[in-house]
Amino acid sequence: MGHLAMMFAAVNTGLLLKQLFNATSAVSLLALVAIGLFIIFGMMKVINMAHGELFMLGAYTMWWLLARGINFWLNLLAAALVVGLFGVIVERLIVQRLYVRGDLSTLLATFGLSILLQRGVAIAFGDRPQFVTSPFTGGPTLLGNTYPTYQIIATVLAFAVIAAVVVLFLKTDFGLRARATIVNPAMAAALAVNTVRMNALSFALGSALAGFAGALAAPLVSVVPAMGLDWVIRAFLVVIVAGAGSIWAAAGGAAIVGGWEAGFTAIYDATYAQITVLAIVWALVLLRPRGLFSGTGRRWRR
Amino acid sequence: MAAVTARQGWARVGGLVWNARGAALLLIGLLIYGRLADPFGLFIVASALVLSLLALSVDLQWGYAGILNLGPAAYLGLGAYTYAITQRKITAGSPTYLAFALAILFGIVLAVIVAFPAFKARTLPVYYALITLAVALILQRWTAVSYDLTGGSNGLVGIPLPDFSLPGLDLKMTTAEQFFPLASGVVVAAYLACLWLTRSRFGRLLAAIRDDEEKVATLGYDVATTKLIVAAIAGALGALAGALYAPLAGTAHPSLFGIAFSVQTYVWVAVGGQGTLIGPILAAIALKLLENRLRGVSADGYLMLLAAVFMLVVIFLPKGIAGLFDAQAVRDRFRRSRGGPIALAPVLERPLDEPHG
Numbered sequence: 221m222g223h224l225a226m227m228f229a230a231v232n233t234g235l236l237l238k239q240l241f242n243a244t245s246a247v248s249l250l251a252l253v254a255i256g257l258f259i260i261f262g263m264m265k266v267i268n269m270a271h272g273e274l275f276m277l278g279a280y281t282m283w284w285l286l287a288r289g290i291n292f293w294l295n296l297l298a299a300a301l302v303v304g305l306f307g308v309i310v311e312r313l314i315v316q317r318l319y320v321r322g323d324l325s326t327l328l329a330t331f332g333l334s335i336l337l338q339r340g341v342a343i344a345f346g347d348r349p350q351f352v353t354s355p356f357t358g359g360p361t362l363l364g365n366t367y368p369t370y371q372i373i374a375t376v377l378a379f380a381v382i383a384a385v386v387v388l389f390l391k392t393d394f395g396l397r398a399r400a401t402i403v404n405p406a407m408a409a410a411l412a413v414n415t416v417r418m419n420a421l422s423f424a425l426g427s428a429l430a431g432f433a434g435a436l437a438a439p440l441v442s443v444v445p446a447m448g449l450d451w452v453i454r455a456f457l458v459v460i461v462a463g464a465g466s467i468w469a470a471a472g473g474a475a476i477v478g479g480w481e482a483g484f485t486a487i488y489d490a491t492y493a494q495i496t497v498l499a500i501v502w503a504l505v506l507l508r509p510r511g512l513f514s515g516t517g518r519r520w521r522r
Numbered sequence: 523m524a525a526v527t528a529r530q531g532w533a534r535v536g537g538l539v540w541n542a543r544g545a546a547l548l549l550i551g552l553l554i555y556g557r558l559a560d561p562f563g564l565f566i567v568a569s570a571l572v573l574s575l576l577a578l579s580v581d582l583q584w585g586y587a588g589i590l591n592l593g594p595a596a597y598l599g600l601g602a603y604t605y606a607i608t609q610r611k612i613t614a615g616s617p618t619y620l621a622f623a624l625a626i627l628f629g630i631v632l633a634v635i636v637a638f639p640a641f642k643a644r645t646l647p648v649y650y651a652l653i654t655l656a657v658a659l660i661l662q663r664w665t666a667v668s669y670d671l672t673g674g675s676n677g678l679v680g681i682p683l684p685d686f687s688l689p690g691l692d693l694k695m696t697t698a699e700q701f702f703p704l705a706s707g708v709v710v711a712a713y714l715a716c717l718w719l720t721r722s723r724f725g726r727l728l729a730a731i732r733d734d735e736e737k738v739a740t741l742g743y744d745v746a747t748t749k750l751i752v753a754a755i756a757g758a759l760g761a762l763a764g765a766l767y768a769p770l771a772g773t774a775h776p777s778l779f780g781i782a783f784s785v786q787t788y789v790w791v792a793v794g795g796q797g798t799l800i801g802p803i804l805a806a807i808a809l810k811l812l813e814n815r816l817r818g819v820s821a822d823g824y825l826m827l828l829a830a831v832f833m834l835v836v837i838f839l840p841k842g843i844a845g846l847f848d849a850q851a852v853r854d855r856f857r858r859s860r861g862g863p864i865a866l867a868p869v870l871e872r873p874l875d876e877p878h879g
Binding site: 317498 | 639643648655657660664788832833
């Protein structure tokens with residue numbers, strides 16, 4: 221009897237650990253997608269509806285280059301670069317024209333762009349899922365569960381890139397100018413910060429992060445043209461729940477949204493996980509309309 | 523509004539009649555089309571008319587109140603499934619009054635649930651846009667997995683045509699062709715109702731909220747409740763569109779909640795011109811007929827084309843293609859180009875030079 225109880229305890233601990241690992245992995249990728257959105261939203265007060273499609277383009281870049289026999293790790297960089305450049309074009313052609321209007325035109329135009337990209341990729345490569353093989357197979361086993369090596373590395377890499385972005389924003393000259401532009405664009409411009417260039421750079425950076433995240437996630441998810449929609453909605457829920465108060469808010473919001481979704485999916489069901497996470501976020505809006513970690517926007521100053 | 527003189531009162535009635543000329547022309551055009559077209563043409567235009575109710579709901583929110591609901595298809599799907607399920611499980615074989623009433627009721631309830639936190643807590647306008655998009659997507663997912671109620675990803679088929687029979691009066695629809703006059707009547711009535719609404723005091727309050735929400739709030743108006751009412755009316759219109767679309771198509775499918783319907787609706791409103799009411803209806807008919815010619819080529823290509831047109835209209839023609847022909851809109855554009863919405867913009871466009879080093 222005691223033996224059986226011990227076995228149960230072992231199984232449950234193992235399962236719990238595995239679920240915790242899956243949740244952490246999901247949160248790290250979500251945080252990576254959301255942080256790009258945060259930078260763009262914080263800087264330009266612009267919502268890029270095509271952010272999910274940038275993620276999708278990153279995944280497709282990885283798939284396309286990998287199929288041509290190019291090294292996986294190089295492709296990660298290539299995806300960030302390609303999607304970052306694409307972001308520059310989008311900023312130049314669409315966002316820059318519209319955001320001076322100060323209304324929701326940017327949101328609408330990028331909404332159109334997201335459909336255009338999604339269906340364009342569907343025409344080019346079809347709607348069927350493309351599989352990206354991970355550079356590793358198998359992984360260490362702990363308490364009866366296997367932890368895929370690639371998933372571990374992807375999680376660590378995602379957190380490392382997030383840390384790099386945080387350092388970039390808090391410790392460098394670029395970060396200082398960027399935060400100044402976020403807190404008070406007019407004052408930053410008066411103090412000789414080239415806010416137009418700041419906007420363009422932040423848009424490129426946000427896009428590159430989305431592309432990188434897409435390429436990094438490609439072996440873990442099914443790569444389809446419509447894959448971006450889920451991610452953009454999750455990332456927006458992160459923005460809504462956390463508020464664009466600081467760079468840390470992205471991580472906190474991602475932990476809440478991604479953690480709940482992964483946990484609820486493990487316990488019950490993926491669709492209801494999405495419904496409940498939406499309901500929770502929307503209820504939190506009533507309590508904290510500007511987000512849980514919004515503060516007064518002062519935190520960008522540190 | 524204090525004392526309205528008799529002359530002003532008559533002028534307003536006259537103005538309303540003059541504004542309603544669009545409805546008269548639309549009705550005449552539809553009557554002629556109804557005589558000339560073949561059954562398939564009637565079906566296409568009937569579905570354009572039904573879906574143009576959804577475009578009206580978007581135009582009311584976006585064109586008049588400046589609220590962006592990116593998931594109008596949520597109401598289309600909700601209305602369709604409510605009609606279908608009610609008519610299957612509750613009032614099978616009986617008149618469809620309850621099905622329509624429940625669809626509209628659910629449309630209002632969903633709209634209020636979704637809009638309440640956004641407007642009462644005074645969140646950023648983009649939050650409402652994002653949540654409405656998410657709601658549509660999640661309803662689509664949920665419908666696709668709830669086999670018992672919704673038939674899952676197969677959807678529901680064999681949805682009966684509307685039946686407005688009263689005791690002693692047989693008004694049961696028997697053929698799909700009879701849908702055309704019904705759709706025409708409903709759309710013209712909805713157009714007139716929206717016209718009346720937007721030209722009323724309430725409508726002017728909406729326009730004021732669109733142009734400067736803070737100022738309206740400062741003047742003591744309840745901005746949140748006003749926006750909530752618009753969202754509820756739009757929800758009712760959208761659900762009505764769904765409740766009419768399900769019997770017209772004969773099926774209800776999770777794709778009704780899909781992004782394709784939402785994008786299509788926005789394209790109709792953008793092309794027809796937001797804040798015109800009649801524009802989106804005409805655009806719906808024209809583009810639906812065009813779609814019918816192109817769709818055989820490639821559905822993805824058609825959606826891409828719509829998205830591209832939408833982007834171009836948003837970027838270059840903020841008043842829609844119809845705005846090109848509207849003298850008032852042209853005047854507005856010139857007026858707006860002098861004083862932009864944010865005075866900060868010129869400062870940001872020409873920053874000072876960066877310091878050396």
